[in-house]
Amino acid sequence: MTNERTRLSRCFAVRAYAALLLAIGLALAIGGVMLAALGGSPYYLVAGLALVASAVLIWMHRAEGAWLYGSLLLLSVVWALSEVGFDGWALAPRLITLVVLGLGLLTPWIRQSLHSARGPAVQVRLDRMARAPGVFGAIAVAVAVGAVLHSLGPQRPVDPLYRTGVGKPRPVEGATAAIDAAGLDDWLHYGNDPGGTRYSRLAQITPANVGELQVAWTYRTGDLATALQVTPLKVGDSVYLCTGANDVIALDAETGTQRWRFDSGAATSAAILKACRGVAYYRVPGAIGDCAERIITNTVDARLIALDARTGKLCSGFGTDGQTSLLTGMGDWKGRTLPGYYFVTSAPTIVRGRVVLGGWVSDAQYWGEPSGVIRAFDAVTGKFAWAFDMGRPDRHTEPPPGEQYTPSTPNAWAPMSADEELGLVYVPTGNTSGSDYYGVLRRSFDDQYSSSVIAIDANTGRVGWSFQTVHHDLWDYDVAPQPVVVDIPRPGGVARALIQATKTGEIFVLDPASGRPLFDVAEVSAPTGGAVPHERVSPTQPSSVAMPSFRGPDLEERDMWGITPLDQLWCRIRFKRARYEGMYTPPSVMPFLQYPGILGGIEWGSVSVNPERSLMIVNASRVANYAALIPRAEADAAGRRPEGLGGHYMHRAQFGTPYAVSNPPFLSPLGVPCQNPPFGTLSAVDLATGQLVWTRWLGTARDSGPLDIPSLLPLPIGTPNIGGSLNTRSGLTFIGATQDRYLRAFDVDTGRLLWKARLPAGAMATPMTYLSPASGRQFVVIAAGGTHLRMAEEGDHIVAYALPK
Numbered sequence: 001m002t003n004e005r006t007r008l009s010r011c012f013a014v015r016a017y018a019a020l021l022l023a024i025g026l027a028l029a030i031g032g033v034m035l036a037a038l039g040g041s042p043y044y045l046v047a048g049l050a051l052v053a054s055a056v057l058i059w060m061h062r063a064e065g066a067w068l069y070g071s072l073l074l075l076s077v078v079w080a081l082s083e084v085g086f087d088g089w090a091l092a093p094r095l096i097t098l099v100v101l102g103l104g105l106l107t108p109w110i111r112q113s114l115h116s117a118r119g120p121a122v123q124v125r126l127d128r129m130a131r132a133p134g135v136f137g138a139i140a141v142a143v144a145v146g147a148v149l150h151s152l153g154p155q156r157p158v159d160p161l162y163r164t165g166v167g168k169p170r171p172v173e174g175a176t177a178a179i180d181a182a183g184l185d186d187w188l189h190y191g192n193d194p195g196g197t198r199y200s201r202l203a204q205i206t207p208a209n210v211g212e213l214q215v216a217w218t219y220r221t222g223d224l225a226t227a228l229q230v231t232p233l234k235v236g237d238s239v240y241l242c243t244g245a246n247d248v249i250a251l252d253a254e255t256g257t258q259r260w261r262f263d264s265g266a267a268t269s270a271a272i273l274k275a276c277r278g279v280a281y282y283r284v285p286g287a288i289g290d291c292a293e294r295i296i297t298n299t300v301d302a303r304l305i306a307l308d309a310r311t312g313k314l315c316s317g318f319g320t321d322g323q324t325s326l327l328t329g330m331g332d333w334k335g336r337t338l339p340g341y342y343f344v345t346s347a348p349t350i351v352r353g354r355v356v357l358g359g360w361v362s363d364a365q366y367w368g369e370p371s372g373v374i375r376a377f378d379a380v381t382g383k384f385a386w387a388f389d390m391g392r393p394d395r396h397t398e399p400p401p402g403e404q405y406t407p408s409t410p411n412a413w414a415p416m417s418a419d420e421e422l423g424l425v426y427v428p429t430g431n432t433s434g435s436d437y438y439g440v441l442r443r444s445f446d447d448q449y450s451s452s453v454i455a456i457d458a459n460t461g462r463v464g465w466s467f468q469t470v471h472h473d474l475w476d477y478d479v480a481p482q483p484v485v486v487d488i489p490r491p492g493g494v495a496r497a498l499i500q501a502t503k504t505g506e507i508f509v510l511d512p513a514s515g516r517p518l519f520d521v522a523e524v525s526a527p528t529g530g531a532v533p534h535e536r537v538s539p540t541q542p543s544s545v546a547m548p549s550f551r552g553p554d555l556e557e558r559d560m561w562g563i564t565p566l567d568q569l570w571c572r573i574r575f576k577r578a579r580y581e582g583m584y585t586p587p588s589v590m591p592f593l594q595y596p597g598i599l600g601g602i603e604w605g606s607v608s609v610n611p612e613r614s615l616m617i618v619n620a621s622r623v624a625n626y627a628a629l630i631p632r633a634e635a636d637a638a639g640r641r642p643e644g645l646g647g648h649y650m651h652r653a654q655f656g657t658p659y660a661v662s663n664p665p666f667l668s669p670l671g672v673p674c675q676n677p678p679f680g681t682l683s684a685v686d687l688a689t690g691q692l693v694w695t696r697w698l699g700t701a702r703d704s705g706p707l708d709i710p711s712l713l714p715l716p717i718g719t720p721n722i723g724g725s726l727n728t729r730s731g732l733t734f735i736g737a738t739q740d741r742y743l744r745a746f747d748v749d750t751g752r753l754l755w756k757a758r759l760p761a762g763a764m765a766t767p768m769t770y771l772s773p774a775s776g777r778q779f780v781v782i783a784a785g786g787t788h789l790r791m792a793e794e795g796d797h798i799v800a801y802a803l804p805k
Contacts, residue, residue: 025051195485217256228785278347358412372411386461430478505551605724678718736763761795
């Protein structure tokens with residue numbers, strides 16, 4: 001009886017195992033036929049058929065099935081190495097699933113149930129051959145482990161995304177950067193200095209002692225419903241910050257104790273993105289008493305507010321009781337509620353006594369959305385100073401009664417930079433609002449100023465110069481990174497430069513006075529075929545050929561990724577079905593790949609610069625979008641309408657044009673990117689030569705994984721990142737920004753990781769640093785808010801680190 005039960009158990013185990021192999025084999029074979037028909041790799045068809053045959057033989061208790069499975073494993077090792085070499089993450093989906101499945105053949109209840117129908121002698125040989133999965137599996141495991149260890153080295157070699165060779169950092173004599181306006185002990189501007197270098201001359205924390213950093217204080221804002229992306233300011237003995245709901249808070253710089261809090265009463269329901277990335281500080285020349293020093297903030301419900309820096313009370317002489325409306329001249333916009341289509345998230349920029357700001361205009365909602373007008377207000381009185389309306393570039397006043405600023409012009413939502421010496425404000429612009437992926441309706445001034453950096457006279461609002469980074473942008477490649485003004489070494493001496501990073505991964509280095517490129521820029525050919533009727537596609541696009549590009553190499557079928565062979569096969573099929581001719585593939589009704597995706601490249605965290613070493617630090621993302629234009633009738637039937645306040649950001653209406661647009665990230669059914677890691681990198685570039693110094697993958701798989709389940713594996717994978725970096729004179733680079741919840745410190749010269757600290761949530765923000773007058777200690781502060789980039793953890797934490805007292 002016992003023997004019979006054992007036999008039945010073995011029979012059930014064999015057939016259950018065979019059924020599992022059969023199901024996977026059929027899926028691979030069917031998908032393999034589809035991929036082969038699209039001109040893709042035949043491996044999946046061959047593997048699927050071999051797996052089906054192996055399953056049938058094992059169902060029949062034939063040992064030949066185990067031999068066939070072992071042969072498939074060996075074939076897979078050879079094929080995987082031929083496609084991707086010793087790239088551990090690329091090998092993983094190709095080998096690990098088959099190895100794990102093959103372990104079943106080594107279990108006694110299956111191995112002992114397999115036999116040959118061709119006699120005892122053959123049976124002995126097949127028993128030995130049945131061990132083939134173990135032998136070949138061991139080979140596969142050894143290859144995978146060796147490749148993973150190879151991939152986990154401290155620094156990745158240069159890969160094809162970089163156009164230039166590897167350089168070496170060197171000290172720069174006389175390079176001081178545009179940081180003289182920033183206090184040594186303070187952090188007075190969003191990017192520390194008006195030019196946004198995110199560089200501090202503090203050097204108390206060094207590569208030698210950074211490992212001793214510990215949490216000095218933590219402050220919780222109490223606001224979990226909005227995005228905490230702020231970079232605080234530090235003035236004197238106070239730290240100033242804003243929440244996503246535009247509350248402004250002052251903290252004691254030494255202890256983090258709250259000194260005051262201003263409740264803005266902002267209607268956060270009025271914005272698709274509920275965020276405040278920073279506030280501005282202004283000292284009124286010659287003034288004493290109330291509001292001589294003030295904190296100026298803009299809100300997501302379109303107000304400009306001035307507060308006394310000491311008390312947090314409204315400055316009564318600013319605007320109307322301390323506030324100025326930003327809706328003047330913006331119109332009613334066809335009965336739609338204006339808040340939700342226009343709001344402000346980036347910190348205001350102050351130059352020569354003017355508060356300059358643009359605003360976020362909701363992407364691709366409808367043609368005729370609010371204007372992207374750039375405006376300036378007096379920092380003392382809050383009164384309107386000037387406007388730059390791209391549709392009326394010579395009119396710098398507010399619109400007369402019955403008119404409004406030109407609708408649907410390119411907007412300026414990202415952080416700006418200032419140059420007090422030249423009296424210029426540098427404005428990065430977005431795409432033409434309302435029709436991000438359809439350009440037929442655009443006007444000449446839209447095409448002139450979209451996706452550009454514009455130098456505007458801070459006194460008059462007149463344009464000094466503009467430089468375009470993408471011509472007739474059809475891909476939502478708005479210029480998100482803050483322009484950086486810094487001194488760099490040039491032949492003949494040190495020169496002032498403006499560095500403009502972009503979502504396309506291009507980095508342009510310009511003369512801030514004229515906009516003339518300091519590093520060569522070439523017009524390179526771009527594809528024009530496959531666009532929708534009447535579309536004007538630019539035949540060339542600007543490329544900064546003398547600087548590294550951070551867009552990532554063009555994708556190929558072999559770059560498709562996944563957790564298992566099945567979702568990798570799904571990604572390959574989707575890739576082959578889509579149009580893809582590189583970064584500037586024209587949008588079409590047929591699905592097309594957008595890579596870099598709408599995340600970049602380089603996002604609003606921008607780059608940071610260590611001017612004394614002439615090193616630029618660049619954090620960039622590599623995630624594609626799978627986009628398509630949706631004909632109007634089809635979009636209307638699906639209920640695609642302007643939403644304004646949010647909703648389906650990846651499925652937008654573009655109402656008033658012939659097409660809606662769908663552009664979700666290119667993910668597998670398990671929710672992982674469809675292309676190989678890395679998904680984010682951190683790099684250093686020598687600004688004297690334009691050469692790459694080092695690059696490494698930024699972020700681990702610790703807090704991400706399939707189906708948004710954290711893998712808990714602290715393996716370098718390079719995650720998508722939002723936020724920027726901080727550089728110090730001592731040679732440190734601090735950065736959060738990743739999907740895993742860490743603040744890290746790197747050696748700026750080598751890229752070596754020196755320290756990391758676990759955060760209570762992801763840090764989608766840029767760190768800052770200051771010296772506390774109470775203890776003389778240097779602090780590093782980061783906002784940990786999570787809530788984006790598929791991060792499950794939400795947070796409301798401001799965390800400060802310092803060396804022990």
